[in-house]
Amino acid sequence: xxxxxxxxxxxxxxxxxSDTKIALxxxxxxxxxxxxxxxxxxxxxxxxxxxxxxxxxxxxKRDHGNISKICTVLExxxxxxxxxxxxxxxxxxxxxxxxxEDYVDEFRTIVAPxxxxxxxYLTDGDMRFFLRSMENINKLLNESEDVKAIRRKxxxxxxx
Numbered sequence: 089x090x091x092x093x094x095x096x097x098x099x100x101x102x103x104x105x106s107d108t109k110i111a112l113x114x115x116x117x118x119x120x121x122x123x124x125x126x127x128x129x130x131x132x133x134x135x136x137x138x139x140x141x142x143x144x145x146x147x148x149k150r151d152h153g154n155i156s157k158i159c160t161v162l163e164x165x166x167x168x169x170x171x172x173x174x175x176x177x178x179x180x181x182x183x184x185x186x187x188x189e190d191y192v193d194e195f196r197t198i199v200a201p202x203x204x205x206x207x208x209y210l211t212d213g214d215m216r217f218f219l220r221s222m223e224n225i226n227k228l229l230n231e232s233e234d235v236k237a238i239r240r241k242x243x244x245x246x247x248x
Contacts, residue, residue: 098225112198120191121165125150127195129158130167130184134192139181140173167191 113124122130125148132144145155159182162168167188173179184192210218229235234244 126158133182133184140179
C-alpha cells in the first residue's frame, strides 16, 4: 500500500470514528452536563484497577492537578467519591457512586453491541495490536515538527 493511500484511508476512518464519538459525547454531555474530559475520567475510574488520581492522570496523559480538579467537580455532581487507600493514606482513590455507575452502564449499553460484534471478528490480541498501532501512528504524527507548530497555534513553514 502506498503511503498516500494509507494516509487518506486512515484520515477518513479517523474522521468517521470522530464523528461518532462527537455524537455520543454531545448526547452524554447534554444529558448529564459533563465535559468530554469528565466522561473520560469516569471511564478510567470504571476501567482501571488502580483508580488513584495519579494513575488516572497518567492513563489520560494529563496533569495530576487538572485531574484532581475534574474529580472534585464530578464529586460535586454526585458521580464519584474519594476514598483514601487502606495501605497508604497519601493515596486517594476515586470510586463511582450509584449515579456514576448508572451513567457508565448507560454508556456501555449503547456501545456494548458494537464491542460484542467486534469480538466476533477480532481476538483480544488483535484488539490490543490495533490499539498499539493507533498509539504508534498518533505518536509518529505528533513527532512531526509541523504538527508540533500547529498544536502550538503557530504556522508551520511552507514547503517549496
